[in-house]
Amino acid sequence: MRLVQESPEFVQTSLAGALCLGLEKGRFMPKSECHCLNLLLTYGSGCTASCSYCGLSKNRQEESSKTFIRVKWPVYSLQEIIDRVRTGKHPFKRVCISMITQGRAVEDTCLLIRQVREDTPLPVSVLIAPTVMKRKQDLSRFKAVGADRVGVAIDAATEELFVQHRGAGVSGPHHWDHFWNTLEDAVEIFGPYQVGIHLIVGLGETEAEIVKVIAKAHRMGALTHLFSFYPESGSLMQDCPPPDLGQYRRVQIARYLINEGLADLKDFHFSAQEQIVDFGKDITPYIHQGEAFMTSGCPGEDGQVACNRPFGNERASDPLRNYPFLPEAEDLKIILPQIWNGVK
Amino acid sequence: MAELSAVQKAWEIRQRFQPEIWFSAPSAKHYENRYYSNHNHYFVNLSVTGEACACRCDHCNGKLLQSMIATPSPLEMRRVIDRLQDMGCRGILVSGGANSQGEVPLLPFLDSLAYASRKGLKVLVHSGIINQETARGLKAAHVDQVLMDVIGDRDTIQQVYHLDQRPEDYLRAMLFCREANLNIAPHVVIGLHYGQIRGEIKALEMIRQAQPETIVAVILTPSSGTVMEGLKPPALAAVAEVIAQARIMNPDIPLTLGCARPAGQYKRAIEIRAVDCGVNGIAYPHEATIAYAQNKGLQTVFTEECCSLIGRKV
Numbered sequence: 001m002r003l004v005q006e007s008p009e010f011v012q013t014s015l016a017g018a019l020c021l022g023l024e025k026g027r028f029m030p031k032s033e034c035h036c037l038n039l040l041l042t043y044g045s046g047c048t049a050s051c052s053y054c055g056l057s058k059n060r061q062e063e064s065s066k067t068f069i070r071v072k073w074p075v076y077s078l079q080e081i082i083d084r085v086r087t088g089k090h091p092f093k094r095v096c097i098s099m100i101t102q103g104r105a106v107e108d109t110c111l112l113i114r115q116v117r118e119d120t121p122l123p124v125s126v127l128i129a130p131t132v133m134k135r136k137q138d139l140s141r142f143k144a145v146g147a148d149r150v151g152v153a154i155d156a157a158t159e160e161l162f163v164q165h166r167g168a169g170v171s172g173p174h175h176w177d178h179f180w181n182t183l184e185d186a187v188e189i190f191g192p193y194q195v196g197i198h199l200i201v202g203l204g205e206t207e208a209e210i211v212k213v214i215a216k217a218h219r220m221g222a223l224t225h226l227f228s229f230y231p232e233s234g235s236l237m238q239d240c241p242p243p244d245l246g247q248y249r250r251v252q253i254a255r256y257l258i259n260e261g262l263a264d265l266k267d268f269h270f271s272a273q274e275q276i277v278d279f280g281k282d283i284t285p286y287i288h289q290g291e292a293f294m295t296s297g298c299p300g301e302d303g304q305v306a307c308n309r310p311f312g313n314e315r316a317s318d319p320l321r322n323y324p325f326l327p328e329a330e331d332l333k334i335i336l337p338q339i340w341n342g343v344k
Numbered sequence: 345m346a347e348l349s350a351v352q353k354a355w356e357i358r359q360r361f362q363p364e365i366w367f368s369a370p371s372a373k374h375y376e377n378r379y380y381s382n383h384n385h386y387f388v389n390l391s392v393t394g395e396a397c398a399c400r401c402d403h404c405n406g407k408l409l410q411s412m413i414a415t416p417s418p419l420e421m422r423r424v425i426d427r428l429q430d431m432g433c434r435g436i437l438v439s440g441g442a443n444s445q446g447e448v449p450l451l452p453f454l455d456s457l458a459y460a461s462r463k464g465l466k467v468l469v470h471s472g473i474i475n476q477e478t479a480r481g482l483k484a485a486h487v488d489q490v491l492m493d494v495i496g497d498r499d500t501i502q503q504v505y506h507l508d509q510r511p512e513d514y515l516r517a518m519l520f521c522r523e524a525n526l527n528i529a530p531h532v533v534i535g536l537h538y539g540q541i542r543g544e545i546k547a548l549e550m551i552r553q554a555q556p557e558t559i560v561a562v563i564l565t566p567s568s569g570t571v572m573e574g575l576k577p578p579a580l581a582a583v584a585e586v587i588a589q590a591r592i593m594n595p596d597i598p599l600t601l602g603c604a605r606p607a608g609q610y611k612r613a614i615e616i617r618a619v620d621c622g623v624n625g626i627a628y629p630h631e632a633t634i635a636y637a638q639n640k641g642l643q644t645v646f647t648e649e650c651c652s653l654i655g656r657k658v
Contacts (some may be wrong), residue, residue, distance in 0.1 A: 069408075136393075191639065192378075192631055192632060192634075192635040193630075193632035193635060195633060196633075219378055221378070221631070221635075256608070259630070260607055260608050260609075260611065260612075260630070261375070261377060261628075261630055262471060262607060264374070264376060282532075285567070285568045285607075286607060286608075288568060288573070288574070289606070289607060289608065291607075291608040291609060299609070302580060302613070303580060303612065303613025303616065303617075304609060324366055329574065336622060342367065
């Protein structure tokens with residue numbers, strides 16, 4: 001009988017994380033180094049949810065060599081990872097503990113946060129699974145054991161899409177209201193803008209719909225971290241295409257302007273197809289600065305983005321959607337012509 | 345006992361002030377968030393040269409003038425003042441392009457400035473290097489405060505501002521104002537020398553001698569279409585060190601983080617550091633900064649005047 005390696009003693013980490021710890025062979029280009037160590041809870045029974053786009057979904061068809069976001073997430077003992085982090089030979093500025101929807105997730109997350117905080121100097125975020133949480137009680141516990149930031153993966157921009165992809169539409173356990181209520185509690189407990197939501201562009205929403213949600217979250221005190229949908233083989237959405245690159249760029253710009261307090265949603269203009277046609281002001285200086293096209297994620301203690309998720313949205317040979325570094329002049333030459341692509 | 349870092353010392357010194365922090369949001373920029381929403385036309389920027397400027401500094405090239413209301417004649421200025429007052433304006437910041445000596449040509453406008461003052465508007469002037477005659481004239485016109493950049497490095501003055509002046513000329517300009525009994529709010533532009541820290545501490549030393557009403561720290565923010573466009577901003581830690589020194593060197597003078605700062609994450613990160621360094625005010629803060637200040641035990645107060653006027657409130 002094979003011994004199942006499970007949390008809290010074992011965790012999965014991203015291939016990027018494993019490479020940076022020297023646990024897997026391979027190398028990153030220096031600019032694309034991963035600055036956040038992502039630790040994913042792991043259980044033999046897996047995740048009990050069935051989100052249509054996700055590689056961890058229990059509905060997933062492939063049995064062997066499961067991938068998540070197109071790559072393997074190798075399993076290691078937490079102790080081995082912590083020992084490697086303690087050598088200091090790594091580029092990480094933060095650790096993120098990602099929950100999955102599973103009964104033991106809250107307890108194990110508390111144990112993981114505590115151990116990382118006791119044994120390493122890195123700040124800790126938690127990507128929470130609201131469905132298995134007693135909202136304020138569990139959020140307070142995460143804070144008490146040392147987490148300073150929280151992410152809520154809302155993913156879908158409208159309630160309709162949420163139900164379709166994560167709830168009743170896939171016989172999944174997640175509820176839209178519960179996620180938003182948990183977000184509100186998180187802001188209350190962790191503080192405004194210590195909380196972020198994840199949104200995936202390309203699940204069927206319009207640009208107007210996703211931009212409204214970004215603004216709503218911002219008003220509530222939460223930043224937004226964007227992902228560009230990429231079909232995960234074996235998942236229900238395996239044959240769906242990624243969103244149009246122009247669409248993604250426009251939403252990235254909108255996200256940046258709203259989260260940095262640079263523009264107001266009410267000044268945006270949308271086409272009849274609900275695409276952004278105007279941001280209500282001259283955005284040239286902001287897009288030339290480049291940060292709008294960088295991955296948005298939790299920062300390190302220096303205030304700069306740590307969770308830069310290199311190649312989290314595309315294969316290495318595809319155009320970069322989220323730049324894991326600040327785009328430079330030659331990158332901007334590629335990005336700028338993409339912005340208004342596809343606007344009808 | 346381990347010695348305190350500059351930032352820690354700065355925070356200690358801040359304890360001499362009331363535990364409150366002023367957040368400015370004058371109407372030059374629309375500012376709206378869960379904490380505050382500013383009004384159009386409350387506090388407006390005017391340019392006495394329209395978009396013209398002889399200096400063409402490497403970080404601006406006259407670009408900043410484009411966002412100001414052009415009032416290139418005294419009559420035009422009075423007309424604009426009347427219109428603005430009808431719209432509820434409370435104050436004006438009068439600036440303009442500089443001549444080849446680095447001076448904003450304010451002398452022809454003294455009567456109009458006095459007019460604004462008589463109408464009950466606060467009048468601030470961003471003067472460039474000011475001479476004695478102009479300083480006395482501004483005082484006679486009842487100008488509330490004079491703002492000016494103070495540069496402590498000769499190479500920076502020559503290469504960035506294309507002027508032949510020396511750092512001492514900035515000290516002299518400040519002293520002319522003080523002799524005329526004018527309130528001043530000198531600005532230190534951190535990273536002005538193409539992103540490097542050069543004359544900032546010398547600038548602070550000169551500023552200390554002039555006993556200003558408020559000291560304003562800003563950060564190099566090159567405009568698009570300039571020689572400096574795309575330049576990396578100065579390192580956060582280095583900027584924090586300068587702000588901390590400003591606090592330490594001037595324990596009793598209100599210090600603010602002004603509106604010129606690179607946008608995005610950098611802006612958020614430096615605002616947090618500025619709170620830690622004990623500034624008394626910040627212009628257009630991100631909401632996360634407001635929450636941070638509150639968590640540090642500071643009462644947060646909003647104003648729609650330029651942050652340089654915070655010196656009067658603190």
